[in-house]
Amino acid sequence: MTPIEPPEETNSFSVDDLKHIFERCNLDLVRYERIDEGVNTLFTVETGPDSQLVVVKAFTCSGAPGDVTTEVLLYRQMAAHTSIPVPTVIATNPSPVRCSPWAVLQKVPGENLDADTDRLPLEVLNRLYYEAGAYLGELHATFEFDSFGNVAAEGDALISDGSSSTWADMFNAILAPRLAGISSGRFSAFRPGVEQFLERTRYVLDDVDLPVLVHDDYRLGNMLVDPFVPSAPITAILDWESAFVGHHEYDLAIAEYMMIEQQFDDPRDESLRNRLRTRLYDGYSDRYSLTEDARAETRRHVYRVARILQHMCAFPVVWDGHSRARRAQEAEVLERHLQNALDAVY
Missing domain, CATH: 3.90.1200.10 (Aminoglycoside phosphotransferase (APH), C-terminal lobe)
Structure with a gap:
């Protein structure tokens, strides 16, 4: 399948930013892995002490605070008013000082079968x-x-x-x-x-x-x-x-x-x-x-x-x-x- 052209990346997000987020959220960062999908920056992160898996989405392309607030609200509205399965939003910051806007989402079990x-x-x-x-x-x-x-x-x-x-x-x-x-x-x-x-x-x-x-x-x-x-x-x-x-x-x-x-x-x-x-x-x-x-x-x-x-x-x-x-x-x-x-x- 032909993917959609990714927009130009306009914001930055580093591993240090990832670690800073988990410090601010009082979550232990056990290990992390970059996800090479989508137009923004994604990480899968294992948190301690119960080895919970979460996804960190950094809005490095669509990073306006209003865009981030809207997408997070979309997830919450889907969960509240429909049976459509979406990840739970654990934490978010649409306008951080040091990095791109971000959201921490529940890691949902399942696979992307687009090519399979x-x-x-x-x-x-x-x-x-x-x-x-x-x-x-x-x-x-x-x-x-x-x-x-x-x-x-x-x-x-x-x-x-x-x-x-x-x-x-x-x-x-x-x-x-x-x-x-x-x-x-x-x-x-x-x-x-x-x-x-x-x-x-x-x-x-x-x-x-x-x-x-x-x-x-x-x-x-x-x-x-x-x-x-x-x-x-x-x-x-x-x-x-x-x-x-x-x-x-x-x-x-x-x-x-x-x-x-x-x-x-x-x-x-x-x-x-x-x-x-x-x-x-x-x-x-x-x-x-x-x-x-x-x-x-x-x-x-x-x-x-x-x-x-x-x-x-x-x-x-x-x-x-x-x-x-x-x-x-x-x-x-x-x-x-x-x-x-x-x-x-x-």
């Missing part, structure tokens, strides 16, 4: 995708807002900052840098066709209302699964730093793209993709109602195009250092996915 789904039998994949859909539907059903925009903290409540008067305005703001990002380089030939597609389909965004909280990066890579339990349950849904107040169909469409079309890209997997798509949508619709009409189906493809453009913009950074053959292979996958989405709307 072949370990799971079909019946477990069926259940996993149903459960993932149900949690996403529950998210959208639980947190509704009066306006579209960035999600923010107001005391103990999540609010929308109302930065966009309509969903169409917000979606166009999301698209603008992605279109600019493919104006030159490997994928530039696609821009005219994409712009024609978006102009032809813009009408389907006009009647969108009901702003909800969207995760915006809902995929297997941001989930922990316990493969040692026969049902392989989802034990945590992570990385809420991209969340905003948007359209529920957008979140579902990009989740479908990343969890199905990207995850099982082999043309021979068509039957599996169809089965898992059905399970994802079954779980979702059990928690939140779906609109099934021609406009909704067109929006689904529009939203897929938006996410593929994001992956195309990230391509030079994500695949830098790989062989020419591997880069060509991954570029061909994105080009095929984009063309399929463009061709799906006549």
